[in-house]
Amino acid sequence: xLTKGWAVVPLAPRRPSRGSRQLLQCEHCDYSCPRPADLRKxxxxxxxxRPYKCHHCDRWFGDISNRRAHMRKWHASEMGx
Ligand SMILES: [Zn+2]
Ligand SMILES: [Zn+2]
Numbered sequence: 001x002l003t004k005g006w007a008v009v010p011l012a013p014r015r016p017s018r019g020s021r022q023l024l025q026c027e028h029c030d031y032s033c034p035r036p037a038d039l040r041k042x043x044x045x046x047x048x049x050r051p052y053k054c055h056h057c058d059r060w061f062g063d064i065s066n067r068r069a070h071m072r073k074w075h076a077s078e079m080g081x
Contacts, residue, residue: 009023048062049062
């Protein structure tokens with residue numbers, strides 16, 4: 001089941017050639033994006049859900065790229081770089 005926390009809003013076409021596109025708008029802030037996966041990822045910033053744990057310490061991250069950035073910054077030596 002999908003958690004309601006977003007709405008589909010039509011995006012005003014800036015270029016006539018592309019026709020109409022849709023943007024997913026976050027209900028909690030001004031964030032919007034075209035892909036549901038991106039919005040789900042963004043919604044975690046509101047729900048506080050952090051599914052990605054650092055392999056080297058006890059920190060949790062809501063975004064896998066944030067975890068990667070953290071590991072690169074703090075655990076570069078442990079990662080063998
Ligand atoms: Zn938001
Ligand atoms: Zn860590």
